[in-house]
Amino acid sequence: MTRIIVDVMLKPEILDPQGQAVKGALARLGLDGVADVRQGKQFVIDVDPAPDASTIEHLAGTLLSNPVIEDYRWRVDDDAESVGAAASTGASA
Amino acid sequence: MTRIIVDVMLKPEILDPQGQAVKGALARLGLDGVADVRQGKQFVIDVDPAPDASTIEHLAGTLLSNPVIEDYRWRVDDDAESVGAAASTGASA
Numbered sequence: 580m581t582r583i584i585v586d587v588m589l590k591p592e593i594l595d596p597q598g599q600a601v602k603g604a605l606a607r608l609g610l611d612g613v614a615d616v617r618q619g620k621q622f623v624i625d626v627d628p629a630p631d632a633s634t635i636e637h638l639a640g641t642l643l644s645n646p647v648i649e650d651y652r653w654r655v656d657d658d659a660e661s662v663g664a665a666a667s668t669g670a671s672a
Numbered sequence: 673m674t675r676i677i678v679d680v681m682l683k684p685e686i687l688d689p690q691g692q693a694v695k696g697a698l699a700r701l702g703l704d705g706v707a708d709v710r711q712g713k714q715f716v717i718d719v720d721p722a723p724d725a726s727t728i729e730h731l732a733g734t735l736l737s738n739p740v741i742e743d744y745r746w747r748v749d750d751d752a753e754s755v756g757a758a759a760s761t762g763a764s765a
Contacts, residue, residue: 586714604735614718621679621714625707642697
């Protein structure tokens with residue numbers, strides 16, 4: 580089983596009101612120095628057999644994102660077994 | 673400037689109708705073998721100075737996620753300069 584992770588984010592020039600709301604909330608909660616917050620979507624796809632890169636690109640650029648206003652990034656998660664239990668830097672219990 | 677990325681995902685036992693809708697759409701678009709799709713949120717926070725880990729944990733577990741139904745993972749993105757232009761595995765133009 581292959582785990583593909585696709586991150587979709589509004590393009591930098593597109594206004595992100597959700598991110599701005601989070602930015603304001605972080606400041607009110609006492610976090611200083613927040614320059615910018617952007618909020619995007621993340622898709623975690625478990626698939627077997629693994630599709631080739633061009634298929635992933637096609638699906639990420641059509642179904643999963645709107646290329647007019649959004650950028651996407653994707654990666655294959657080699658650490659899929661431990662997802663939900665741990666992460667490289669930090670994870671919730 | 674430090675870029676902190678927080679991924680928020682519904683816990684595995686929580687129904688994810690958006691993920692299920694994407695799963696169905698992927699199958700209709702011809703991608704075979706999709707076992708599961710989960711859809712979550714991603715926050716990209718640019719902040720200076722960098723907060724300590726306990727502060728990030730606190731904010732991720734209160735403001736950015738609902739710990740009753742969601743898990744979070746966070747990391748510091750060392751590659752912040754190139755975000756939006758490239759990615760380790762793949763990126764949109």
